[in-house]
Amino acid sequence: MIKPNPILPHERSGNRWHTEVEVTHGIGLHARPSVTFTRLAKSFPCSIEVAVGSSGEWLNGKSIVKIMGARIRRGTRLRIRAEGSRAEEAIVALGDLVRRNFDEDRKHGRADGHPV
Secondary structure, eight states, X not given: OOOOOTTSOEEEETTEEEEXXXXXXXXXXXXXXXXXXXXXXXXXXXXXXXXXXXXXXXXXXXXXXXXXXXXXXXXXXXXXXEESTTHHHHHHHHHHHHHTGGGXXXXXSOTTSOOO
């Protein structure tokens, strides 16, 4: 089980956990980050939803079509909520993934983001 990250605030409302995180990835959630996000979301048995910015519309966080279709850009605030089994763990993992720029710096260069 993932331990809660004190740097990434998350809260509980009943059986639902939620957090808010800013997208800092250079071009936002294009294809690769969207796939990474939804693949991680699908690894949890709980329901996961995402709201983009101040939008009141909640999208299925496990749907690549919904996430890519939202055209999430750098600087956008994502609200992520999860409900059900392992919901807190899902919120922590997804929030951390966004904060780590979807691990793309590690995949395509050094961990500090500079080219190899």
